[in-house]
Amino acid sequence: MQVFWQLRWYFHQQWRRYCGAIAILVIVALFELLPPRVIGWVVDGVVSGDMTSSELLGWLGGLAALWACVYFLRIIWRCWLFGAAYELGTVLRNRLYKHFSSHPPVFFERHKTGDLMARSTNDVNAVVMTAGEGVLTAADSLITGLTVLFIMTATISWELTVLALLPMPIMAIVVFFLGRQLHTRFSASQAAFSDLTDSAQESLNGVRMIRAFGLEQRQQRDFSAVVDQVGEKNMAVAQVDAKFDPVIQIAIGMSFFLSIAGGGYMVSQGQLTLGDLTAFTLYQGLMIWPMLALAWLFNILERGSAAWKRLQQLFDQQPEIVSGAEPLSLQQQPLSVAIEQFCWQGQSQPALANVHFELAAGKMLGLAGPIGSGKSTLLALLLRQQELQDGQIRYGDVPLRDANLEHWRSGLRWSVRRRFCFPAPLLTTLPWAIRLPA
Structure with a gap:
């Protein structure tokens, strides 16, 4: 009973x-x-x-x-x-x-x-x-x-x-x-x-x-x-x-x-x-x-x-990454990334090290590199799917750790290319991420 x-x-x-x-x-x-x-x-x-x-x-x-x-x-x-x-x-x-x-x-x-x-x-x-x-x-x-x-x-x-x-x-x-x-x-x-x-x-x-x-x-x-x-x-x-x-x-x-x-x-x-x-x-x-x-x-x-x-x-398992309470501005803000070092759990070799850049509001940045260079790792940190311990990412004046997580992620789009989930050309799957008609 x-x-x-x-x-x-x-x-x-x-x-x-x-x-x-x-x-x-x-x-x-x-x-x-x-x-x-x-x-x-x-x-x-x-x-x-x-x-x-x-x-x-x-x-x-x-x-x-x-x-x-x-x-x-x-x-x-x-x-x-x-x-x-x-x-x-x-x-x-x-x-x-x-x-x-x-x-x-x-x-x-x-x-x-x-x-x-x-x-x-x-x-x-x-x-x-x-x-x-x-x-x-x-x-x-x-x-x-x-x-x-x-x-x-x-x-x-x-x-x-x-x-x-x-x-x-x-x-x-x-x-x-x-x-x-x-x-x-x-x-x-x-x-x-x-x-x-x-x-x-x-x-x-x-x-x-x-x-x-x-x-x-x-x-x-x-x-x-x-x-x-x-x-x-x-x-x-x-x-x-x-x-x-x-x-x-x-x-x-x-x-x-x-x-x-x-x-x-x-x-x-x-x-x-x-x-x-x-x-x-x-x-x-x-x-x-x-x-x-x-x-x-x-x-x-x-x-x-x-x-x-x-x-x-x-x-009973609580999320390791908890949302902050700081609201984000409705206006576009600059993105500041200062990553001293990031290692995946259970590994000692850094996946990213000494990554610093500023992206002004309304500007675009392209990432290119071979497999294992850290492109997806950086995106995971921007989405806050992984917690950055050594460094800081800021959107405007708000550190990403303190930002409202739902509000922050609602403004991001990431179209993952996995043929098992999306067996279609890139131009067909891309509109799903940006929420526009194909």
Whole structure:
């Protein structure tokens, strides 16, 4: 249940939808208590011969109207509950995109593209399921289970109820340990899927290089190994997942066996009527869903908890480069660059050294040089994708470190020539950067 507490910020935002859906679930649960009791009365009336045909048709018509009302109420709570859950997916993906956009390139060196894609898809979907099906199974199983249990105990026979619930503690213990095992294996399967996505992205990105050096067979072997690993991890999850249903079905079967055997004995002793036993078995049928939902709830919560933990690891990472608060002038200003030395992270050899120039407002500067001469490094410093430690860049009188980062970058355009992303001539892709029609 910890994942529900971690998502409390969203439940607070959508409290009207969730509270309305749960309120309707309570109404539906109360309505569903009536048919078994009514059917029990009808059975007793038919057996004793006291019920007329008109009374029978009246009871059946009332049940049909009740079921129609329940049907429309179910549509309403599904729209509210699942609508709020699907909106959570939009909120999380927008939050992830905004978070990714605030990080410098070093963040994407720590996290591979495939891993980020996997967290933005599979993990978000698991959290959405927790906020939808997870809330449904938790609320509906609790409400339906408690109300049906109260009716069975208070109106029919508490002895028979205790007898029918004997297999439940065993089922709860088994499901608990299966849930913990599922959490570990699902986390491993999500990590393996991240590796698969990243391997596919790297293969497509470097397909020209792979063909140029004749590495197709080697790349195929490496990719097959990653695919096999993903299959093994998913199979491990499926093996645990497949154990839930048999445990529940065995517990349900034992419960029905005990209730029918004990109830038959009580009917023969005159402690229950046939109608009471019929109503009890129908109520017990209503208990099947809460028992199934209990196992499904553990499954969903463990998946959602593992997925949210992976997402939270990203959200907890703060950007290394933080925007300043100094506003920039709307008028063109001169650009002053004084770079004493800049080294990439983990390297001692300077990528740039002793770079000093002044660019007056409205003037143009061209950069030319061989590969590795520092052209892209200088542009990265101007965009403040990298932090300059030894030196200073100023726009007018404002140091770049103190400038509002969003305002500064909104006035810059950089058209990157990467054929994987932009497989088109330069004159076609250039207008995308300067935001003009082609």
